[in-house]
Amino acid sequence: MNDSQLLRYSRHILLDELGIEGQQKLLASHALIIGAGGLGSPVALYLASSGVARITVIDDDRIDETNLQRQIAHKLAGVGQLKAESIAQAIAAINPDIEVVCVTSRADAALLDQLMPTVDVVLDCSDNFSTRHLINQASVKHRKPLVSGAAIRFDGQVSVYDPRRSDSPCYACVFPQTEIFIEERCASMGVFAPLVGIIGSVQAAEALKLLCHVGQPLTGRLLMLDGRYMAWNELTIPKDQNCLVCGSGHSETSKRVTT
Structure with missing residues (x-):
């Protein structure tokens, strides 16, 4: 680090758990952010201000005046x-x-396969289940840690799925593609403006912890926020051994396809 960087990141360097070594890891890291909206905004700003050297942002949408609320x-x-x-x-x-x-451009399987091998952490800031499942599949395939967040109305959730760990569930273990979930959109359901800032900030914190190897990540834990009462709840989420993406179900499916 040069003198300017030592000054800019001095508050990180003062942290015993992070220090110069941790900051140097951030300065050598590459993060992939899918979604540049409510969640992606605080994620991108905090990763950049913290010194993550390279940030790739995927989003094919354009700014609408209704976006500015959050x-x-x-x-x-x-x-x-x-x-x-x-x-x-x-x-x-x-x-x-x-x-x-x-x-x-829109995040599809081909684009994610192209970009994932070059990154150190993936942050899912998208707003629909189909994209989240594509991101999860690419994360598992390329063994990249995934920090996933979601926010609607007054409710938010965040977790870490780390395919480098044998005990880690993936997103499909918790939200299987075979089950039907109601797709809720901000345009029809509304969203409390600070909620996306809170959840996005937690996502950024988890990504920085993963990159610096600091603390205990949210792997295997789903953190949920009820913004009405500012009440946090945590669920332990075990790996589904029969998961079609990361478990034996994937192996069986692949075997049937290739035989």
Whole structure:
């Protein structure tokens, strides 16, 4: 680190658990963020301000005026602009040393397979189950830790799925693709503005902990927030040994396909 970096990141360096070694790990890290909206905004800003050297952002959406109630990385002057490009500008305004790669197309299996091998951590800030399952499948396939968050109305949740650990569940262990979940959208259900900031900040914290090997991540635990009462609840989520993505169910499915 140069003198400027030592000064910028001095409050991290003062932490015994992180220190210079941990900060150097951040300065050598690459994070992939899928979604540049309510969750992606605080995630991107905190990772950038913390010194994560390279951030790739995937989002094909454009800023709408209704986004400004909660998507704090975007500005009124940017209405109509691609969110990925807007968030890159917000990052540059905080920390111009960060390399930002904007991908302004929808996250599909081919794109995720292309990008995942180069990253150290993945943050799911998307807003629909189909994309979340694609991200989870790519995370398991490429053995990349996944920090997943969701927020709607006054309710939020966050967890870490780490395929590098044999005991870690994946997203499909908790929300199987074979089950039907009601897709809830902010446009129809509403969302409390600070909620996405709270959940996105927790996602950023979990990603930084994973990159620095600090503390205990939320692997195998689902943290849920009821914003009405600011009450946190935690559920232990075991690995599903028959999971179609990370368990024996995947092996059996692959075997049937190849024979």
